Amino acid sequence: MKNNQMIPKRKKSVGQILNTPKVAGYVFILPFIIGFLAFMAVPMILSLGFSFTRYNILKSPVFIGLENYKTMFTADPKFWKVFGVTMYYVLFSVPLRLIMALAVAMLLVKSTKLSGFYRAVYYLPSIIGSSVAVAILWKRMFASDGVVNALLKIIGLPSDLAWLGRADTAIWTLIILAIWQFGSSMLIFLSGLKQIPVSLYEAATVDGANGIQRFFKITIPMLTPTIFFNLINQLINGFMAFTQSYIITQGKPRDTTLFYTVYMYQNSFTYNKLGYGCAMAWFMVFVVGMLTLVLFKTQKKWVHYEAEG
């Protein structure tokens, strides 16, 4: 976009000044800037500051330099454990959820008399979100005498597994929960699919492309901005996942389902070490930020924007 120079340098009216990109840009993002400075900036800076202190909320913080970060990296084995658990969770839940969401979106993009109903049904699991009801519900599903084992029995698989009690399976109950609640990604894919010009498909069909070819040659490239968005967003969400671990498994068994944010929260409030919690939070911001940066750098290679022609 090089329309900056399009306006000739003459005396400008207020209207013209407002119509220059550098001014208009700020006019448009002004709400965000005000909101950010008023409600976010100070708390963010403070929390970064707290990360260099010993702070139990009730007493004033004491500056201790890099002590929290040192403890985190060298003297707290649980820190690396929960980091590993969270990475594992993100690594599996994010791609699986996105694939599921895209598959169902493709299924539901077709307009039939029932599509509104189907969309609603597939979206329902996401509506219940992270309420306490989910905690009870999910534990029942995966209980030793629960539905999942009953289903496994029907298809003749071993069916006496205590899913939530075993170190190797408990985390999968949470991953499956994440996949089950694919609704929000699905909805975004659905909106993305709806935005693809029908004329492109018509042209391709005329050229003799079959369904699979149309999917890879048109749908996927045209959907890349949406895929990109969902990927970044789910990545952030994955690392920020809290409630599942907090209310369903409480980290059991043996901290194999203890998420990073839950441990951070426990440190901040249960163990009264908000300073340490803040240090953990900012380390996570660093990791997620780096991953996001890498994705942003690579987007030129694979994300297709109309705006760039």
Next chain:
Amino acid sequence: MKTGYQERKFVTTAIYHVFTFLFACVMIYPLVWMVMSSFKNTNEIFRTAASLLPEHFSFENYKVGWKGFAGYGFGLFFKNSFIIAGLSTVGAVVSSAVVGYGFARIDFKFKNFWFACMLLAMMLPFQVIMIPQYIIFNRLGWVGSYLPIIVPQFFGQGFFIFLNVQFIRGIPIDLDEAARMDGCTIYSIFIRIILPLVKPSLVTSAIFSFMWRWDDFLAALLYLSDPLKYPVSYALKMFSDPTAGSDWGAMFAMATLSLIPIFLIFLTMQKYLVEGIASTGIKG
């Protein structure tokens, strides 16, 4: 030949519906379990959890749950939730569309800096900024009112801004150019060209915003003190008390009721996710 084609089409459609329907059943089973549990006695929920249907349907949970706590009923909590979620959604959708357009279509100084700030705000867990934020709102004298919950929504929400950016960038730039030739300003392009074309993302934002504000209890927990102002999401938590005993039956009943508004919002809004928006734009 023709009947063969029709037959094949019928079979494909049938397979499509059977598959979609069966899969939908799997998806929805846990929810059905929850709804069914809301008709069971609390002790039945846990002792005979494996059976889906209650021994006998009882509306007791709904009766007990609806009366709420200490004389504050769920009718009141629902009203409060509508106020919070409704106003927040209007604020978040409108402001995020405006900000999103700024980021997506206009070049200005430090744009990347502000965008990075937005992403950063999305990445920082709320738990660690909760205390400083509380202090700010307390100094503003807002604690105890809806202001700390609703007002920030009017300044753009990272998720929705980003969503709008992605959608606006998917709209052919030729449209803007053509409008500019016709004498449109940056502002009128936004109103007349872009807004109608990003309807899917506005609808999506609205659905999400309403649902998230409806479900959110943390802000209510922190900032509200008068039970007269409690929303449903927050009230639901109060059926459970691990130290004394919980009324899960009543909680399931009220949780079931609290799904209905979001479900209805979804049903009405999703109709606006219709195709042909961008394509008509191109043809025109």
Next chain:
Amino acid sequence: MKKRILATTLAAILAASSLAACGSKTEPTETTKADTATTQAATTAATADTTAASGGKVSLSLCWWGNQTRNDVTKKAVDLYMSKNPNVDIKVEFTDWSGYWDKLSAMAAGGNLPDIIQMDYSYLNQYQKSGQLADLSEFMSSGVIDTTKIPESIIKSGQVDGKAYAISLGSNAPMMVYDKAVVEKAGVTIPDQLTMDQLYDISKTINEKTGVKTLYDGGINMMQIMARANGSHLFDELTTGKEDSIKIYFNSIEKFAKSDASISADLLAEKNPDVVETKPIIDGTTWNDLSLSNQFISISKTAGRELGITMFPTLTDAKAQPLYLKPSMFFSIAETSKNKEEAAKFVDWFTNSAECNDILLAERGIPINTEVADAIKPKADATAQTVFDYVAKVTQIATPIDAPDPSGKGEVEALGKTVSEAVRYGDATADDAVGQFVPEAKKILEEAAK
């Protein structure tokens, strides 16, 4: 042209108009609050509102956690108090257990604590040490809070360093619950208080005869009780790095973990005995549960079977009776409160008034005023009476409770859970566990004391 101006101003106006739209919906006009200094922020929003609105009235805020029953009865009691004391206006605020502490720490950070705070034993030390709680001793000695009918030991349970900062709202005692039918079927009798060795033997018999498993782990409660039976206190041992009682604890965990009669580690993790409704005794997986007496009613109700109550197990060669009375919860008054005396008057009424406790009906535990407790006992149902009797029985033999938990307790508790799990899953021996737990716990407590 008109359209263009409209468009150009739109974005700028948005923020302002949205504020207005929202401000008109929410009524409070808190312009009186020009306080900027942190200390002055102590004036709670609620106080500011009501003093402005209701003239000379004294305004108190009262905050508690609880479920539907507690919220209902407490509000009723508060309404009664207000009708008898028209000069007092009490704003109530209630929430769930876990949210309560998040909220309270935010309020404390904002200098915004409610006048009357429902307090828990595990948080008492921390809030007192940071100067958030008012000293109640003066109100007790001046008679504003009448303590004449309250046992001395109960007053002591709310003390830190010899001064009262909290007053108990009811007493609990550690207990073991058992399934009467299973015990009968197995043909065993449960004495008043088992030893851990007797529990082990009984668990074998019950499993042979009925196939029902035994629960054996009470986490940090169990550690504390074993230390007490061993003649010391858990945190005294841990701060000095002593291993004696911890050895006994982990040996016992290991012994039960290896037994077929005990509930398996993975089933225990799946059930989660920390929540009443998912305790393994509810669905009959185990025949017993270790808990506090205030949970007896809800366990019985949820299980829907007849359950018996007996004392929490002790050690075979116990050096002391480990059982104690635990305050179920307290009321404290905030140091920042502007109406401490009025708050104390309410607390007195809440504790000593028969009329008030007629409404509350021991929902927070057996009333600490012995006269009041006797007066309301006949009004309780059979299950609740069992609890009354049990607490009365424990009162006779109880030894004083451990000092309020030191800071770092939460983290030690989590560590204890993790290490105990390792033993249960067979990944660590009792000796490994002791070797890991004691030094780490010591370090945590040292750090937390800084």
